[in-house]
Amino acid sequence: MKRWVLFFGVPVIGVFCGGTAIAVVAGLAAVGNCSSSAAAAPSPAAVSAIPADLLSIYEQVSARYGIPWEVLAGIGQEECDQGRNPSPACTIQPGSQGPGTANSAGASGLMQIGVGGASGDAYDQLRGDLPDPSLGPHDPTTSIELAALVLIKDKGAPANQPISAYLPAVTAYNGTGPAAVAYANRVIADATSYAGDGVSAVSACETSDNNSTLIIPGDQAKILPDGEAEAPANAPPVVQEMIAAGNRLIHFPYSWGGGHGDPAQTMSQTDPNPAHWPGDQENGGPGYDCSSATSYVLWGGGYRDSLLGGSVWDSTELENVGRPGPGHWVTIYANAGHAYIEVAGIYLDTAAGEGNLPNPPTTGPRWSLRGTGPAGFVVRHPPGL
Numbered sequence: 001m002k003r004w005v006l007f008f009g010v011p012v013i014g015v016f017c018g019g020t021a022i023a024v025v026a027g028l029a030a031v032g033n034c035s036s037s038a039a040a041a042p043s044p045a046a047v048s049a050i051p052a053d054l055l056s057i058y059e060q061v062s063a064r065y066g067i068p069w070e071v072l073a074g075i076g077q078e079e080c081d082q083g084r085n086p087s088p089a090c091t092i093q094p095g096s097q098g099p100g101t102a103n104s105a106g107a108s109g110l111m112q113i114g115v116g117g118a119s120g121d122a123y124d125q126l127r128g129d130l131p132d133p134s135l136g137p138h139d140p141t142t143s144i145e146l147a148a149l150v151l152i153k154d155k156g157a158p159a160n161q162p163i164s165a166y167l168p169a170v171t172a173y174n175g176t177g178p179a180a181v182a183y184a185n186r187v188i189a190d191a192t193s194y195a196g197d198g199v200s201a202v203s204a205c206e207t208s209d210n211n212s213t214l215i216i217p218g219d220q221a222k223i224l225p226d227g228e229a230e231a232p233a234n235a236p237p238v239v240q241e242m243i244a245a246g247n248r249l250i251h252f253p254y255s256w257g258g259g260h261g262d263p264a265q266t267m268s269q270t271d272p273n274p275a276h277w278p279g280d281q282e283n284g285g286p287g288y289d290c291s292s293a294t295s296y297v298l299w300g301g302g303y304r305d306s307l308l309g310g311s312v313w314d315s316t317e318l319e320n321v322g323r324p325g326p327g328h329w330v331t332i333y334a335n336a337g338h339a340y341i342e343v344a345g346i347y348l349d350t351a352a353g354e355g356n357l358p359n360p361p362t363t364g365p366r367w368s369l370r371g372t373g374p375a376g377f378v379v380r381h382p383p384g385l
Contacts, residue, residue: 042055042194042196042305042306043193043194043195043196045193045194046070046073046193046194046195046196047305049077049082049190049194050073050076050077050082050194051082051083052306053140054073054076054082054083054110054140055069055073055305055306056303056306056307056322056382056383057140057141057144057383057384058070058072058073058076058144059302059303059306059384060141060238060382060383060384060385061141061144061145061148061384062148063236063237063238063239063301063302063384063385064145064148064236064384064385065145065148065149065152065159066152066159066160066237067148067151067152067157067159067166068160068161068162068163068166068191069194070163070190070191070192070194070195071151071163071166071170071187071188071191072111072144072147072148073190073191073194074170074186074187074188074189074190074191074194075111075147075170075173075187076110076111076144076147077187077190078183078186078187078190079107079110079111079112080109080110080111080112082110083110083140087103088101089101089102089103089107089108089109089112090109090110090112091138092109092110092138092140093138093139094139094140094141095135095139096135096136096138096139097134097135097136097139098136099115099116099123099136099137100115100136100137100138101138102115102116102117102119104117105117105118105119106118106119106120106121107119108123108136108137108138109136109137109138109139109140109142109143109146110137110138110140110143110144111137111143111144111146111147112137113137113143113146113147113150115136115137122146122149122150122154123136123137123146126146126149126150126153127146129149129153130142130145130146130149131145131328141383141384147173150173151166151169151170151173154172155168155169155170155172155173156168156169156172157169160237163188163191163192163195164188164192166188166191167184167185167188168184170183170184170187170188171183171184213228213229213230213231213240213243213244213247214230214231215230215231215232215233215240216230216231216232216233217232217233217234218232218233218234219232219234219235219344219345220232220344220345220346221235221243221343221344221345221346222346223346223367223368223369227250227366227367228247228250228367229243229246229247229346229367230243231243231244231344232344235329235344236329236385238301238302238385239301239329239330239343239344239385241300241301241302242297242298242300242301242330242343243343243344244300245269245296245297245299245300245301246296246297246300246343246348246365246367248269248272248296248300249272249288249293249296249297249348249364249365250364250365250366250367251364252272252274252286252287252288252364252365253285253286253287253363253364254287254288254289254350254363254364254365255274255285255286255287255288255289255364256289257289258274258286258287258288258289258292259274259287259288259289259291259292259293259295259296259312260289260291260292260312260314261274261275262275263299263310263311263312266288266292266296266312267295267296267299267304267312269299269300272296273286274286274287274288274292287364288364288365290315290338290339290340290349290350291312291313291314291315291317291318291334291339292312293348293350293364293365294313294315294318294332294334294339294340294341294348295308295311295312295313295318296365297341297343297348298321298332298341298382301330301382303382307321307322307382308321315334315335315336315337315338315339316334316335316336318332318334318339318380319334319335319336319378319380320378320380321334321380321382322380322381322382322383323380323381323382323383324379324380325379325380325381326379326381327381327382327385328381328385329343329344329385330342330343330344330381330382330385331379331380331381332379332380332381332382333371333372333373333374333377333378333379334377334378334380335376335377335378338351338372338377340371340372340373342371346367346368346369347367347368347369347370347371348365348366348367348368349366349368349370349371349372350363350364350365350366351372
């Protein structure tokens with residue numbers, strides 16, 4: 001179905017869900033599981049300096065390892081100019097396996113990971129801790145993951161601290177002496193310039209009292225009798241935040257075309273308000289449809305800019321979000337008529353897992369143990385999740 005929708009304040013034709021709303025899982029905060037890295041939107045300087053694909057990877061690796069994305073991006077700037085350095089040792093090759101081409105000191109990839117020689121062999125030492133040990137430093141995600149592991153395991157970096165707290169670890173990343181200190185000062189200066197106004201995601205500590213999400217042991221989210229979900233302790237903070245975002249939507253009705261109004265209202269992570277837009281055409285009054293609910297959960301996880309460009313995507317657009325295939329923690333299912341999301345093993349899907357798109361729908365964004373698909377859906381996931 002086609003529908004007028006506002007993108008960046010301009011009315012355009014968009015395809016919306018045919019009759020279901022999607023829901024998302026995520027968990028936050030009642031226990032103070034805060035993620036400082038997920039709470040800051042990229043500054044204009046960051047958006048200008050860092051290619052969008054890399055920015056998304058920095059953010060997702062940050063969510064996984066607790067190192068501020070700005071610090072990781074600062075290292076990427078210093079080492080290889082965000083992949084623009086023409087040296088073969090800096091070439092970005094997604095999917096590349098093995099150590100790849102290294103410089104004369106034995107450093108390889110975007111983050112100049114040691115693969116032998118004077119730079120050491122962090123790649124061989126740490127590859128067993130990677131999600132995919134077959135990939136090498138010329139794969140951008142792997143390179144950034146390896147840099148985070150070097151900072152944590154080799155250089156003693158803390159988790160989820162302010163940018164300035166990483167100066168000692170970043171110094172050690174480059175070595176010792178005045179040159180290493182100057183290197184670290186440049187990285188921290190760049191990282192500070194990348195930090196934005198903190199509106200791209202809600203910190204776990206900022207969940208409102210009536211929407212706080214409990215953390216439970218393990219990897220699997222749990223749906224409570226009242227419809228809210230508890231988040232697993234082993235999930236990255238960004239995933240817990242997505243569950244909390246889904247919990248903020250479960251009392252809203254389904255509304256075809258709903259939730260695609262002003263993002264400041266509809267995507268607010270403290271007081272979501274779909275507003276009665278675009279008016280009488282909404283099915284059932286103000287509420288959320290499948291794609292706006294999915295967008296809301298992604299915004300809640302900090303993907304406002306890196307994946308969605310500050311907008312509210314329709315279901316057809318969500319067929320191209322993130323990376324192909326299912327994710328470990330988060331999977332998005334989309335086609336021209338419907339979209340829904342799986343987070344830590346549960347689904348936000350207005351079809352309530354029955355395999356049918358209700359017409360008219362009788363519910364709104366709700367957690368379920370089953371999703372409508374996956375048959376007939378394009379399957380995607382946020383990078384790193």
